[in-house]
């Protein structure tokens with residue numbers, strides 16, 4: 001009998017045991033919550049250690065001060081105010097201070113302003129910020145179907161950074177080798193926006209910028225010719241679903257009864273909210289982000305030259321309700337929970353460092 005065999009076997013067994021009991025190999029403690037009827041397998045599993053880190057990272061910052069709504073309007077006090085003219089001077093300054101904390105705590109006011117001339121639009125970040133104020137107002141006023149009364153502020157996405165941590169853009173597709181491998185359908189590379197899976201890497205372009213149909217499910221056991229979608233479309237849908245699950249830090253069961261992914265009647269109510277969320281993200285990308293393309297410099301665009309875009313993770317940052325559903329709006333009601341002017345200047349005429357007033361005459365302030 002060969003002597004090395006029992007040795008190899010016992011070494012293998014020891015290694016296997018060590019891999020389960022050794023340091024750094026323990027399974028994380030998991031909390032499970034039942035979401036649906038018994039026997040339907042509807043559980044939400046959460047890694048307790050990750051949860052603690054998420055809780056610490058998702059705390060709402062306090063308002064710099066309580067603003068006094070009385071007194072002269074910003075439109076009378078300042079020269080080039082196009083969206084916030086209805087605020088009192090104190091409210092206006094409170095929002096400037098808050099925006100600085102939310103977007104550029106290190107660079108301060110000068111991230112958006114030439115300190116010699118605060119009225120000038122020459123810093124491109126100011127031009128973007130003005131459009132972002134309009135975008136935030138639109139989210140809070142027109143998209144209550146998704147954000148409810150909780151709403152969002154700049155902080156929901158920015159978290160103290162000029163560029164939000166969770167953005168996406170079209171990613172470079174590697175060239176196929178040819179012949180049978182010619183149609184990769186965007187697959188078999190690490191798809192960062194689909195939970196690092198090998199699903200189609202640019203699926204978000206189809207669903208959160210374009211409006212490609214998401215539904216793929218057949219309602220009959222055998223093909224009848226009615227449902228013409230195939231595996232490729234299904235993989236696209238799956239890629240989007242991976243993005244949605246990862247963004248919210250949830251399992252598929254947060255929105256589906258997995259015995260029938262298509263059936264709305266068996267789905268938790270969160271699925272309807274998510275449906276509005278898909279429309280919301282698409283609207284923000286098409287109406288706001290794409291429009292800003294001429295304003296952003298090349299180093300703020302993706303590898304393919306498109307603007308950085310909004311996905312579910314941009315607001316949610318890994319939790320089911322952004323900032324655990326704590327609303328920041330009460331301190332900024334007049335600033336971002338009402339909708340003022342939505343005028344869009346002609347961004348293609350913008351010259352960074354030169355343009356002093358972009359867009360409407362400084363007096364064209366509409367009262368919300």
Ligand code: HEC
Nearest residue numbers: 078079080081082083084096097100109112118119129130
């Ligand atoms: C994230 C970008 C951003 C930051 C940071 C910022 N601002 Fe502003 N600021 C704007 C935008 C956008 C406007 C124009 C608002 C409008 O058109 O309604 C503006 C306008 C102003 C105006 C009016 C100037 C005029 O005469 O038209 C003043 C004053 C001002 N900001 C002061 C400040 C101060 C002080 C700080 C720092 C505490 C600051 N801002 C930080 C974006 C910013």
Ligand code: HEC
Nearest residue numbers: 099125128129132133136153154157162163300308309310
């Ligand atoms: C729904 C998410 C979202 C919200 C809400 C939001 N932003 Fe943004 N913001 C973005 C994205 C995405 C970008 C694109 C990043 C890029 O390409 O620089 C961006 C870019 C910017 C930039 C340009 C940064 C740079 O250096 O290029 C500024 C300034 C800015 N936002 C200010 C604001 C302000 C002020 C508010 C609140 C009134 C706000 N944003 C609200 C998502 C958001």
Ligand code: HEC
Nearest residue numbers: 214215216217241242244245251252255261262271274275
């Ligand atoms: C945050 C909620 C949410 C999560 C999490 C989620 N989904 Fe979905 N899913 C939806 C919504 C909303 C639709 C319907 C979209 C539409 O009809 O426009 C949908 C549609 C689908 C469809 C197509 C159904 C049809 O009618 O053809 C499939 C398949 C699917 N999801 C699978 C998954 C899988 C697999 C996961 C987990 C990886 C998942 N979903 C996670 C919300 C969610």
Ligand code: HEC
Nearest residue numbers: 146147148150151244270273274277278312315320321325
């Ligand atoms: C502009 C920011 C923003 C974007 C983008 C966004 N959400 Fe939300 N979402 C919110 C806010 C705020 C809430 C909390 C609403 C509330 O308090 O009821 C929310 C709530 C939800 C809920 C309900 C959670 C629950 O337990 O009731 C689901 C599901 C959801 N979002 C899914 C999505 C999906 C999927 C996407 C991307 C397709 C998305 N969201 C994009 C801001 C956003």
